[in-house]
Amino acid sequence: MSRRNSAPYSTKQGSSLLPHSDASRPERQHYLDYLRALLMFMGIPYHVALAYSTQQAWIVQSEERSALLSWAAQFSHTFRMPVFFLIAGLFALMLCQRNPGEWWRSRLVRLGVPLIAAALLINPLTMLSSALWQAQPGEVIQTWIGMLQTPGEPWVSHLWFLIDLLIYCTVLVVLWSMRDLAPARYVAVRGAEFLDRHVWAPPALLILSGFVSLASVVVLKLLDLNSAVHGMLVLSRTAAYLPVFLCGAALILRPDWLTRFTRVHKGMWVVGLTLAVVQAAIQWRDEDIYRIGTYFLMPIVGILFAHILMSAMRMLCNTASPMVQTAVASSFTVYLVHEVFVVYGVLMFLDTGVPVLMQFVILTVVTILLSMAFHQWLVRPSAVMRLLFNGIPIRRKSRAVEHAGAAPATPGR
Template sequence: MQRRNDLDALRVFALLLLIPYHVAMAYVAEWDFHLKSSHTVEWLQWPMIALNRWRMPLLFIISGIALGLALPAKGRWRFALRRSWTLLLPLLFGIVAVVSLQAYCEAVDNGGVMPGLWAFLWRYWQFRPWPGAGFAGAGFGFTWNHLWYLAYLIPYSLLLIALATLLRPLRFAVPRGSPSDRTVALLGLLVPVAWLAWTVLYLLPRHPPTHALVHDAFVHAESLPLFALGFLAARWQRGWELVLRWRRTTLALALLAMSVELGIRALGRLPGVEGLDPWVLALPWATSERLARALYTWTALLALFGWARAWLDRPFRWLPYAREAVFCIYVLHQTVLILLLYALRPLALGPWLEPLLVLAGTFALCVLLHEGLIRRSALLRPLFGVRPPRRATRPGDAPTAAGASMARPTSP
């Protein structure tokens, strides 16, 4: 099966974007993070909000598309088990050997444990609740931090594969009408925006994100439908043509909605606004901001897919390597940046040099670890989600099952 180069490239950029985003989390004022720099600034909140609205929805919808493109007609349960193991192994290894280093830095920084890495790891690897340890997840005894994305992909994938298999006999009962492009485009805009608006208006205030898989109603309500939508739209050629055709409109709507949301937030900080009766502000300000947020999230996703189809649908020479490396970099990046910040912060390098070193060092060390160690080790490759190297074939050889599977989009 032919690869979607635009989706592969967009996935690479989306995962690499996590590096500057999580580095910035250490420097943005008033936002919690596992380890904070002493050089925090408030202005970083604005670009962070603009990115935050679509960065994880983009990854979930791309993962759904990849699953929809890769799902075979036969052997779906074997495929489901193989995919689950491909995701579960890096998650488990990450909890034990990668994210545990983040927990150590966070716990020592918070004063919850005494310095001493091996003593910390020995206690951490017992996976018992650790009250007062001072790291995210201490109440459970372990944490997956940024790897929560993998923990959510596994049940989402199994659910969609099961539903697709069970409902497969009903596919011929679906009406074959052909509504106009304008009708499809209008419904494709309004229905997802209405759903996202309900999640941010109703669920988000009552169920803030936990990323703990359980008791995370808002994240599931936002992420699972996007994952399912990507799965359903993966092979819908007409839909992709409409996304490409309307990319300028969706980009304009996204910029307008972003401006409205950020503008309302900025107005809320003007002198005098805080003194108004909150009941007066509740409906026009809070509701308008969240409606703009929902519109921005969905139109930004549509614009990203449309412009990616226009600009990135070509076989870039760097893409095969980046496609393999980026998942490994995703697993490593937050731990590497926290270790770098933990080491550099006592040096008092200043508000410019320190973040630049953390950013450049995180990217460089992740690439070096992937290139120099992980991709060259048959033992480490599956632990970081890197596929086995493709076996070279001679001219005339029949394609093997393993070789054919390499043509499918990688997960997540």
């Protein structure tokens, strides 16, 4: 295929696959911002529910358990982070096209700094709560110091998704840098034409993502690389969610793909909901057959649920709202700090006799309010705190501004 006779990354329909131009890039839609923020806020009821789960141990655990909350946590776990990764992939390719190298370096700051800050400032406090819950009164400090001296999952806890995002962004930049290679152009063009020509191709690709996820996990298991860095990096989970992230990035390659993906298809809604229930029923079981099913379903349920939520939000929530924008602006901070409020709230409710569901509601609402207050009162007014918890670089005043005594504008997210 010569460049002279065929435009790079074009299809018979004439829709560009965007290798060099931003002309056909989809405009940033409100519903995508709202959905991304909603998924971050959903981490609060999910972690509160884990404290009362009958299926999974967590940082602290109430003596009172709830099968209902356990199932709610399991169900939300099937789609919350996969859908978040798909939207992250969509925004990632949208933003990295102009200068991939510069964009990747900015991701190191925007994701890496909050990762390190929250790991060092927030997670030691959650480890203290675990020591208070587990240890005898006279052994709490000793137990806590032992936790602080031991590298492992508690240092990462709910921050694992930032590590995975850094890995995914690196993969995306490498793939995007190969776009001008003749084999890559050929595969992109022929692949797009194939998807347009055969109605069964997208469902087949969806099923293929499940097999890719499962095969990746099997290979990592055989190589004894299921986890790394003292369990702080779960490579099997990273591999299972990678197809979802790349699916989100692929939606930007053609303007009509995102439009078609966010159009309501009732049959896909039924299939997505059904498979999510199946995954929720098997994902915490230890038998190999259930683990195989879980890893196979992870990207499939994630992509299908992304369609469900994105099509619903596009239909219902695609207009600007100052109140929602405030929630969107605070969502990253809220997710980083919320665990502290949850774990100590659970400890405060121990032996109180308050009904479990009432505890769940109170903890969820109070945690949301305290986390948003943390952002509004401590993070938003301070350039240093915005750097630590939002990864927004500190911008120096220009000399002219300094001499004029004017305050610098708040850096945008």
